[in-house]
Amino acid sequence: KSRTLVFKVLGITCSSCVASIEAALGELDGVQSVMVSVLQGQAVVKYLPEVISAKLIKETVEDTGFEVAEFP
Numbered sequence: 001k002s003r004t005l006v007f008k009v010l011g012i013t014c015s016s017c018v019a020s021i022e023a024a025l026g027e028l029d030g031v032q033s034v035m036v037s038v039l040q041g042q043a044v045v046k047y048l049p050e051v052i053s054a055k056l057i058k059e060t061v062e063d064t065g066f067e068v069a070e071f072p
């Protein structure tokens with residue numbers, strides 16, 4: 001069964017970086033869908049918790065050069 005992770009991506013301002021984040025996450029096993037919004041500064045990731053951890057998903061975003069944060 002899949003779960004959905006929603007978190008903030010700080011400092012993202014253009015669609016080319018949306019594309020890099022979506023591409024990096026899309027390559028990960030266990031990630032089923034990715035939507036990154038510049039306007040909302042957020043990522044929504046549908047994934048299989050038995051295959052990949054939320055931690056690795058967030059670390060992958062950070063590896064593309066953006067800080068991530070939780071919504072309050």
Ligand code: 9UX
Binds near residue numbers: 011014015016017
């Ligand atoms: Mo766009 Mo990415 O201005 O670092 S190139 S957000």
